[in-house]
Amino acid sequence: MSIADRDLVIIAAEAGAAEVRSRHGEALTRFEKTAGDFATAVDIDAERVILDVLRAARPDDVMVGEESGRSGSDGNGRVWLVDPLCGTLNYAVRGTLVSVNVALRAGAETLVAASADPFTEEIFWTDGAGAYVRRAGVDEPLTPSAESGLVDVNLDPPFPNDPAFQAVRLLADRGFVARFRPRVVSTTLAVAWVAAGRRAAYVTDGQLRDSVHFASGIALCQAAGCVVTGIEGQPFHLGVGGLVVAADEETHATLLGQIENQRSAAAR
Structure with a gap:
């Protein structure tokens, strides 16, 4: 019996x-990838493990893993994106602030996606129509809710818009600290938290397509009704x-204004 993509x-x-x-706390072998970036045996x-599950059910789909790269043919246009340990x-x-991310793309559309928190055992998922936590x-x-006022700011490289935009400069912006409280968890689990109402927004630099x-x-934030x-x-x-994900239009507009302020200052 065939299993649905959402399942x-x-x-x-x-x-x-x-x-x-199950591997948390082990002594971990590290594999250097680029300067300052590495994978572990657990990644x-x-x-x-993830790819084995996907290949068994969808042998004709393309798989793109952070560590193993691309595999499979491009015949049907379906591509699974796998980040085993963010x-x-x-x-x-x-x-314990980590996420396991799996998404299925077809063309420009994300059909289904899930971000799992291994330690709370929560699964944030979407079927493209709605967004849920299991x-x-x-x-x-x-x-989504902006009530917390918490904004997660990603300070990890790369920074393709430096010096015009540096996410770290938001933390010293008077308007930002008057309106929001910054958080830096260094995992994309925080993006799912915007959809869940645990963060008002998330900001990062980078090319993210x-x-x-x-x-x-x-995908979770779009399905939940966030501004992305x-x-x-x-x-x-x-x-x-770059990316600005906000729980509502007012929060999003405020952050865009603060980002524009620093871009304008850098241009002077």
């Missing part, structure tokens, strides 16, 4: 999360890139 993405993310959770093993450095120092097998709709790290969180654009208010995959 498969949850099963795959849960499988990866179980691997991450690699969790990705293998927050590797957090995890490597025995932290706890102990029970689904609840995600409801078809990103294994961000595809799931972006690039740092100039454009579609997030166009122009200078």
Whole structure:
């Protein structure tokens, strides 16, 4: 019997999360990728577990894993994006702020996506129409809210818009600190938290189209009704890139104004 994509993405993310959770606290072998970036044996093993689940159910689909790259033919236009452990450095120092991200793209559309928190055992997921969190097998709709005033700011490279835009400068902006309270968790789990009402917004630099790290969180936020654009208010995959995800229009407009202020200052 065939399994639906919406169920498969949850099963795959849960499988990866179980691997991450079961290995927490181990002495980890590190594999250097680029300067300051590395994978661990758990990243690699969790990705293998996820890909095994997906390939068994969808052998004709393309798979793109953060660690293993692209595999499969492009015949049917369906591409699974797999980020097996977002927050590797957090995890490597025995932290628990991490996410396991799985998304299915067809052309420009994300059909289904899931971001799993291995340690709360929550699965944030979307079927493209609605956005939900699953706890102990029970689904609840995600409801964005700006009430917390918490804005997660990603300070990890790359920074393609430096020096015109540096996310870190938001933290010293008087308007920002008067309106919001910054948080830096260094994992895209925080993007899902905007959809869930646990963050008012999320801001990052970078080119994010078809990103294994961000595809799931972006899809969740779009399905939940968040405002999702690039740092100039454009579609997030166009122009200078970056990402501003906000719970509502007012929060989004405020952040765009603060970003424009620093871009204008850098141009002087």
